[in-house]
Amino acid sequence: MHEEVLASVMANARVVPQLAIWGWQIAIYLFLGGFTGGIMVFSGWALITGRDEQTPFAVNRAPLVGFIALSVGMTALFSDLERPLHVWRFYSILHVTSPMSWGAWILLLVFPAIIVLTLAGLPLGFPALTRWLLNLPVVGKPLVQPVFKLCFFLRRPAAALSIGLGIALCIYTGILLSSFNSRPFWHSALLGPLFLVSGLSTGAAMMILGAGTAHERHLFGRIDLGLILAELTLLGLLLIDMLNGNAMQQGAVAYLLGGDGAMLFWTGFVGFGLGLPLLLEAAMWRRSFMVVASFASVLVLVGGFLLRDIVVTAGQQTSWTQLHNQFNPDLISNLRNDGEDPSSRF
Amino acid sequence: MAHYVMVIDTKTCIGCTDCVDACRMENNVPEGLCFDWVVEVTTGRYPELKTEFRSERCNHCSRATCVTACPTGASQYWNDSNIVVVDASRCTGCKACIAACPYDARLIMQPEGYIGKCTFCVHRVQYGLDPACVAVCPAKAMHFGRLDDPTSEVFQLLESRESYSLNPETGNEPNVFYLR
Numbered sequence: 207m208h209e210e211v212l213a214s215v216m217a218n219a220r221v222v223p224q225l226a227i228w229g230w231q232i233a234i235y236l237f238l239g240g241f242t243g244g245i246m247v248f249s250g251w252a253l254i255t256g257r258d259e260q261t262p263f264a265v266n267r268a269p270l271v272g273f274i275a276l277s278v279g280m281t282a283l284f285s286d287l288e289r290p291l292h293v294w295r296f297y298s299i300l301h302v303t304s305p306m307s308w309g310a311w312i313l314l315l316v317f318p319a320i321i322v323l324t325l326a327g328l329p330l331g332f333p334a335l336t337r338w339l340l341n342l343p344v345v346g347k348p349l350v351q352p353v354f355k356l357c358f359f360l361r362r363p364a365a366a367l368s369i370g371l372g373i374a375l376c377i378y379t380g381i382l383l384s385s386f387n388s389r390p391f392w393h394s395a396l397l398g399p400l401f402l403v404s405g406l407s408t409g410a411a412m413m414i415l416g417a418g419t420a421h422e423r424h425l426f427g428r429i430d431l432g433l434i435l436a437e438l439t440l441l442g443l444l445l446i447d448m449l450n451g452n453a454m455q456q457g458a459v460a461y462l463l464g465g466d467g468a469m470l471f472w473t474g475f476v477g478f479g480l481g482l483p484l485l486l487e488a489a490m491w492r493r494s495f496m497v498v499a500s501f502a503s504v505l506v507l508v509g510g511f512l513l514r515d516i517v518v519t520a521g522q523q524t525s526w527t528q529l530h531n532q533f534n535p536d537l538i539s540n541l542r543n544d545g546e547d548p549s550s551r552f
Numbered sequence: 553m554a555h556y557v558m559v560i561d562t563k564t565c566i567g568c569t570d571c572v573d574a575c576r577m578e579n580n581v582p583e584g585l586c587f588d589w590v591v592e593v594t595t596g597r598y599p600e601l602k603t604e605f606r607s608e609r610c611n612h613c614s615r616a617t618c619v620t621a622c623p624t625g626a627s628q629y630w631n632d633s634n635i636v637v638v639d640a641s642r643c644t645g646c647k648a649c650i651a652a653c654p655y656d657a658r659l660i661m662q663p664e665g666y667i668g669k670c671t672f673c674v675h676r677v678q679y680g681l682d683p684a685c686v687a688v689c690p691a692k693a694m695h696f697g698r699l700d701d702p703t704s705e706v707f708q709l710l711e712s713r714e715s716y717s718l719n720p721e722t723g724n725e726p727n728v729f730y731l732r
């Protein structure tokens with residue numbers, strides 16, 4: 207036998223659960239980052255290939271959705287920082303070995319690109335909003351109008367850039383996690399491609415939800431079908447990778463396949479997030495129905511979030527330190543209430 | 553490069569956790585948490601059981617993943633040595649380093665929000681003193697010094713006795729050694 211028991215306290219999430227490193231805020235950020243990346247790729251593609259007529263939502267309206275989603279995602283990320291006032295420190299350096307540093311800089315490039323696409327699409331996509339902006343007192347005519355013109359002028363280069371940046375944004379969220387050798391479940395290079403495909407899939411789902419024409423809905427339905435298939439393949443590969451990995455990886459994957467995380471993984475993500483939309487999209491291969499397609503898209507979006515949430519949680523289930531713990535954090539409050547002043551003990 | 557190591561004798565350690573308390577007092581550790589901790593390891597088969605105590609902390613890895621993962625450079629090597637410290641003024645509290653540490657040696661300082669961890673007591677080491685935990689150990693089980701100096705106590709101990717470090721297969725090259 208070999209047993210390691212903790213004789214004192216340890217600052218470890220499996221000892222003190224409140225110390226979990228990353229929670230739902232990061233899952234939200236990873237999801238919305240991938241979602242925005244997907245939108246950028248498809249909007250950029252639609253713009254470059256001149257599909258203004260066939261896919262009006264992707265060209266004119268989707269960038270605004272992406273911009274809002276990314277802003278919400280960044281807010282979630284910001285709220286997870288323990289020292290939010292120091293956020294500018296991310297931009298004092300590019301630390302080449304740190305994927306998070308790369309991500310911070312990618313985000314800085316993503317925003318201008320998506321803002322150009324948003325403003326370029328606004329006049330046709332949201333005429334009322336555009337009129338309101340143009341009629342703003344003072345800034346309306348002299349400032350807003352030239353900005354709109356400039357963005358419209360720049361939209362093709364911005365679209366080309368968006369495709370590259372969108373892919374970078376999607377894939378970076380996976381690479382960020384997979385760079386941690388210390389968290390066995392994250393330590394697989396498949397996480398990058400998996401998050402990329404999932405991001406593209408959620409982006410396509412948004413195009414279906416907002417589709418301006420039947421053609422657009424049908425087109426992105428077919429695209430999403432292919433992406434869901436690719437996602438299932440990558441997920442299968444990841445599971446194979448983990449099941450054949452070291453003990454810590456096997457432990458983490460057991461948590462998903464049969465442990466506490468199994469319900470969410472099998473029913474939530476695999477069943478409702480991938481399987482059902484796959485069937486629905488396949489059934490609509492020849493003809494797309496709005497209600498069914500929208501339902502499938504909502505499922506894809508929920509699945510996209512569940513994937514991030516599941517991966518973030520599973521990665522924190524096992525690590526190199528495997529100790530039996532005798533410390534009960536709940537007892538600290540008893541200590542506080544014993545009438546003794548803890549700082550006067552020494 | 554100054555190569556600081558800690559050598560802990562599991563044969564003399566009695567598991568009193570004095571090192572944990574000394575560290576708390578020295579470093580203002582948030583209540584209920586700690587920068588170092590003691591593990592009781594039992595091996596063998598009843599009735600032939602063996603117990604050893606291990607005082608664990610940040611391993612001040614020669615190839616520290618926390619340093620490579622930090623986006624701002626707040627986690628860094630102190631003065632061209634292997635001692636890993638956090639520059640609180642540059643830390644954003646993004647927790648990438650907590651995720652990157654295979655030994656779970658890092659925590660969030662409450663309520664300030666920057667990352668805290670064992671510093672090998674650099675504030676003492678730079679004046680030639682031992683870290684607080686080493687200085688206070690009643691069993692004299694802990695030794696601290698430079699491995700790049702062949703005359704040092706730690707060098708001699710590692711030369712003459714069998715030792716191991718924790719999970720060297722992480723590739724981090726940990727620098728806390730345990731004498732068997």
Ligand code: SF4
Nearest residue numbers: 610611613616618653
């Ligand atoms: S033990 Fe963890 S915190 Fe300490 S240097 Fe190594 S990786 Fe960094």
Ligand code: SF4
Nearest residue numbers: 622643644646647649
């Ligand atoms: S929490 Fe602070 S020290 Fe850790 S990686 Fe983020 S900025 Fe660096």
